[in-house]
Amino acid sequence: MIYTVTLNPAFDKTIYLDELIKGHVNRSVKSIMDIGGKGINVSKVIKSLGGESIALGFIGDENKDKFIKCLNSMGIKNDLVFVAGETRTNIKIVETKANIYTDINQRGFSITPEDLEELLSKLRSYAREGDIFVLSGSLPAGVDNDVYMNLINILKEKGAIIILDADGEALKNGLAAKPDIVKPNINELRMIYEFDDDFNSIVSVGREIIKQGVKKVIISMGNKGAFYIIEDEVFYAKPQRVEVKSTVGAGDSMVAAISFGISKYMEDKEIFKLAVSSATAAIIEEGTKAPSRENVDELMKKVSIERWM
Numbered sequence: 001m002i003y004t005v006t007l008n009p010a011f012d013k014t015i016y017l018d019e020l021i022k023g024h025v026n027r028s029v030k031s032i033m034d035i036g037g038k039g040i041n042v043s044k045v046i047k048s049l050g051g052e053s054i055a056l057g058f059i060g061d062e063n064k065d066k067f068i069k070c071l072n073s074m075g076i077k078n079d080l081v082f083v084a085g086e087t088r089t090n091i092k093i094v095e096t097k098a099n100i101y102t103d104i105n106q107r108g109f110s111i112t113p114e115d116l117e118e119l120l121s122k123l124r125s126y127a128r129e130g131d132i133f134v135l136s137g138s139l140p141a142g143v144d145n146d147v148y149m150n151l152i153n154i155l156k157e158k159g160a161i162i163i164l165d166a167d168g169e170a171l172k173n174g175l176a177a178k179p180d181i182v183k184p185n186i187n188e189l190r191m192i193y194e195f196d197d198d199f200n201s202i203v204s205v206g207r208e209i210i211k212q213g214v215k216k217v218i219i220s221m222g223n224k225g226a227f228y229i230i231e232d233e234v235f236y237a238k239p240q241r242v243e244v245k246s247t248v249g250a251g252d253s254m255v256a257a258i259s260f261g262i263s264k265y266m267e268d269k270e271i272f273k274l275a276v277s278s279a280t281a282a283i284i285e286e287g288t289k290a291p292s293r294e295n296v297d298e299l300m301k302k303v304s305i306e307r308w309m
C-alpha cells in the first residue's frame with residue numbers, strides 16, 4: 001500500500017488576474033478552491049493514475065468536514081488526526097499576462113505532543129514491509145524540524161520504502177536518516193548545498209546525496225526539466241512544451257508517479273517518464289487539480305529522456 005503523510009495540509013485558493021499591482025485594489029478574473037498540501041496532492045494524483053493510497057497526517061478540527069468530504073468524493077481513503085484549529089488556506093496568484101505564479105503559504109495550525117503521538121501510533125500500526133510512505137510538505141508549528149528523521153527511522157525499522165519531499169532544516173535532517181528517495185526542487189537543494197547553475201554541478205549534488213545512502217534522487221527544475229539520479233545512471237528529461245495554467249503541484253505529481261511506478265514494479269526509466277509526464281499534465285490543469293490519466297498517457301508518448309551519464 002502507498003501511504004501519504006501530510007503534516008500541514010491546506011486549502012489552495014488559486015486567484016487568476018491579468019496582473020498583480022502591489023498597493024492597489026486588484027480584481028480577480030476567477031478563483032478556484034482545491035484541497036491540497038503536498039501529500040494530499042500526491043494521493044490525488046495516485047488516484048488519477050489508477051492507484052490507491054491512504055492519506056495520513058493532520059487536519060484542523062474547525063474546517064475538517066469540507067476537506068474530508070472532498071477526499072471521500074475523490075475516493076481517497078484517509079485516516080487523519082484531528083487537531084485543534086483550522087487547516088490553513090494558501091493563496092496561489094496566477095498573473096496571466098506575464099505568466100507569473102506567486103504562492104502565499106500560511107504557517108498552519110499548531111500540533112501538540114499528543115497529536116504527534118497519535119499520528120506516530122497510526123504509522124506504527126499501518127506500516128508493513130514493502131509499503132511505500134510519502135512524507136512531504138512543510139511542518140506545522142509545534143513540530144520539531146527533525147520530525148521527518150524520526151518518522152523515517154520508525155518506518156525503516158518496519159521495512160517500508162520512504163520518499164521524502166521537504167525543504168530547509170526538515171529536508172536536511174530527513175536526509176540524515178537516509179530515505180530511499182528524495183525529490184528536491186532546485187530551490188530546496190540550494191537551501192542545503194552550494195553549487196553553480198550548470199547542469200553538471202546540479203547532477204554532482206544529486207550524486208553526493210546518493211553517496212550519503214539515498215537510493216534515488218529526482219531534482220526538479222521547473223521549466224528547465226528534471227534529473228533522475230540513481231547509483232550508476234543519470235537521466236535528464238527535457239521540459240515538455242504545454243500551455244501552463246498553474247504550476248502548483250507539479251512536483252507532487254512527480255512524487256505520486258514515482259510511488260505509483262514503484263508499487264507497480266516499473267523500470268527506473270519508465271518511472272521517470274511517467275513522473276515527468278504526470279508533472280506536465282498537472283501544469284495544464286487549473287488550480288491544484290490532479291492531471292487526467294488520458295493527458296499523462298498522451299504526454300508519455302512524446303516525453304524525451306536522455307542518459308546524462
Ligand SMILES: Nc1ncnc2c1ncn2[C@@H]1O[C@H](COP(=O)(O)OP(=O)(O)OP(=O)(O)O)[C@@H](O)[C@H]1O
Pocket residue numbers: 184185186219220221222223224225226238239240241242244247248249250251252253254276279280283
Ligand atoms: N513551466 C513549465 N514548463 C514545462 N514543464 C514544467 C514547468 N514547470 C514545471 N514543469 C515540470 O514539472 C516538474 C516539476 O516542477 P517543479 O520543479 O516546479 O516542482 P516543484 O517546485 O516541486 O512543484 P510544487 O512544489 O508546486 O509541487 C519539472 O521538473 C518539469 O518536468
Ligand SMILES: O=P(O)(O)OC[C@@]1(O)O[C@H](CO)[C@@H](O)[C@@H]1O
Pocket residue numbers: 008010011012035036037038041090103105136137138139248249250251252288
Ligand atoms: O507550505 P508547504 O507545505 O511547503 O506547501 C504547501 C503547498 O504549496 O504545496 C502544494 C503544492 O506542492 C500545495 O497544494 C500547497 O499549498
